[in-house]
Amino acid sequence: MLLVLWLKDARHGLNMPPGPLQWPVVGSLPSFALIGGKNPLAYLKSLGDKYGGIFSMKLGDHFAVFISDYHIIKEALVKQGSCFSTRPPTAMDAAIRGSSQTRHGVVFTNGRVWQVFRRFAMQSMRDFGVGKKSIEGKLQIEASSLIQQLEKMEGKPYNPNPDTQVAVTNIICAIIFGERYEYGDADFSKIMDSMRDLAQSVQFTDLRSMFGVLSLLPHRENFKRLIAADNHLKTVVKRQIEEHRRTLDDVEDRDIIDLCLRKQAGDGEDATLFNDEQLSHFIADLFLAGAETTATTLGWAYLYMAEHPEIQEKCFQEIYNVLGDRPPTMADRSKLPFVEATISEVQRIRTIAPLSVLHTTTQDATLRGYSIPKGTWVFPMLYAVSADEKQWKQPADFNPERFLDASGDYAKRESLIPFSVGPRMCAGEMLAKMELFIFFTMLLQNFRFSKNSPDQKIDLDPILGITWSAKPQTIQLTRR
Ligand code: HEM
Structure with a gap:
């Protein structure tokens, strides 16, 4: 046989x-x-x-x-x-971004639509400060709000991930909508719920994607959750597009939606491509790709810091010696090689897009x-x-030193590719790196992350959804 x-x-x-x-x-x-x-x-x-x-x-x-x-x-x-x-059509993206002929957005599209929207995504993120000093201020303000929020739970067993998700999503909101939301805002909580459902409801191994014929059957519960979450996100985005259209002026571009509306009002190909339907998918894609990923990485960083107090202390000493109490800027990155090495090691050991x-x-x-x-x-x-032994010595060990050279400077390793490589590699890498550096540094400057008790076992086994995230669990934060 x-x-x-x-x-x-x-x-x-x-x-x-x-x-x-x-x-x-x-x-x-x-x-x-x-x-x-x-x-x-x-x-x-x-x-x-x-x-x-x-x-x-x-x-x-x-x-x-x-x-x-x-x-x-x-x-x-x-x-x-x-x-x-190229992206193949799968049942998951067909459910939320349309069939292969009419697919919308940037993450799952191909050909001309993908080219135009990828270029536009990268250019407009740069226009709103990504890679420049102007976004640093926004990142510092958002990290400070997160610190104030986390302070309320000081000394109690606490899962800092949902609040971190709010902070990171607020950065995307600032770039796309030109506004941020307060912690606890009811509309914002619904956006958060939608993003969590989008990230967790479907896995790549879903049989519906494997067998084309199954997509003819009615959707199962997880797909219904996925579609409902995406529809909710697109409804919020459509409301924002309407509001922006009503208040658009000729003086300044407030955010990415304003830039989209100007393209829509142009002529030729842009006017057709930047239609409202396409825009709501494109912006929902930026949320999906840009918020959960960075928050999940920070969530892993907290757990690894609680698990390895000696590494956390080394990061803190470096931050304290170089910055004292002042907030970090991107120019400080080269002066904080151990911090940078620790972030790289978190991205290596828990590569969140496996x-x-x-x-x-x-x-x-x-x-x-x-x-x-x-x-x-x-x-x-x-x-x-x-996790390849040919690339990394003892890959299962959490060891930031592997990213330092003999003189203690940060040593880039080509085989660290959490953002992938090639024409489809992450379009938000620059923003993600800025977020990770400013948030991680400011949080360690202000808090010590530790276990709730010496015998607590931190669970470092990932759960597989669209990303590889940590199981919800509590740790303790103590003000420095
Ligand atoms: C730690 C954070 C992040 C990680 C690890 C990450 C990782 C990735 C990976 C692995 C891909 C797929 C690449 C491929 O298909 O080969 C991707 C795609 C993408 N990411 Fe990120 N990402 C992160 C944050 C962000 C942020 C902040 C944004 C900004 C909005 C973003 C926007 C995108 C977009 C638009 C795509 C689709 C690119 C395309 O299909 O051409 N990502 N990301």
Whole structure:
């Protein structure tokens, strides 16, 4: 029987990368379910190690290639970027961003719509201060509000993540809507709930994405939650677009929505592309991509600081010696190498987009001598690169020193790729890095993060949703 299956395996005829046994109809899903079990990512990493950094599987009706080796990821996503940088239609993005012909937004689109909106996203973030001094002030104010909020819970067991999510989302709100919300604001709480549902309701392993035919069936509960959350976010955005249209003046651009409305009022291609429907998806995408990710990373940083008080103390001493009580600016980054190394180590050990966002091939390709047919799903296994023994000594250890050179300066490591690489790499990397640096530094300057009691076990096992987040748990914050 196994021999028959092996002989019938379509990969051999196609010279595709090797991989686990494939069954008729269900492909490699039984291996996933039976061997991968509760920890599919550990299973996938073991396959990456076994097959030399690249392997293939059939997931329902799709051929999929998984890449766990840094050099092969670069070869595919950078060297052959034009072939490996398309997004395939999956049930998840079809449910919220439309069918492949009419897909909206920036994260899941391709071709001209993607090009225009990616360029516009990056340019408009720069226009509103990202990468410049002008956003530093906003980041400092938002971090100060977060500190005031966290102070209320000083000395009590507390989960600082929901408040952190508010602070980070407020930065996106400032850039997109030109306003921030207060903690506890009812409208804002609903936006937060929607974003949490968007991040947690569906996993990449959802069978609806694997078998096209299942998308004909009525949606299950998790998909209903996903759609409801996205609709709520788009409704908030549409209200903001209307309000901005009513109050738009010729004097200044207040935020990204104003810039979008000016494009809409222009002529030619812009006027068609920047229609209201497209804008609400585009802006919902920026929320989805930009808020949960940074807040989740900070959430991991708090837990790792509580787990490693000696590393936290070293960060604090460096901050205290260089800054004293004044808030950090981006110019201070090079003077705080241990802090920067610690942030990098958090991003390495908990790579929050473990499988990046799904890619596909636009034409037949060759990678490391293997054939990759057009339309193959491509999973860049960013978490496996972060845990690769060929790249990192004892990768399971939390050790910021790996990002320092012999003279104690920060040493960039090429294989740290939490933002992915190539034409589809994160469009908000610069903003995320600024947020992580200013928030992390200001929080450590003001609080000590510790366990609730010496025998508390911090749970560092991630939960897999769209991102890899920490389980909700409490720690203690003490004012410095
Ligand atoms: C720690 C924080 C963040 C991490 C780790 C992260 C990581 C990623 C990753 C892995 C991708 C997929 C890349 C690929 O497909 O190869 C991505 C895409 C994207 N990210 Fe981020 N991201 C973060 C924060 C942000 C922020 C603050 C924004 C700003 C709004 C943002 C906007 C985007 C956009 C628009 C895309 C889609 C790019 C495209 O499809 O062309 N991200 N991000």
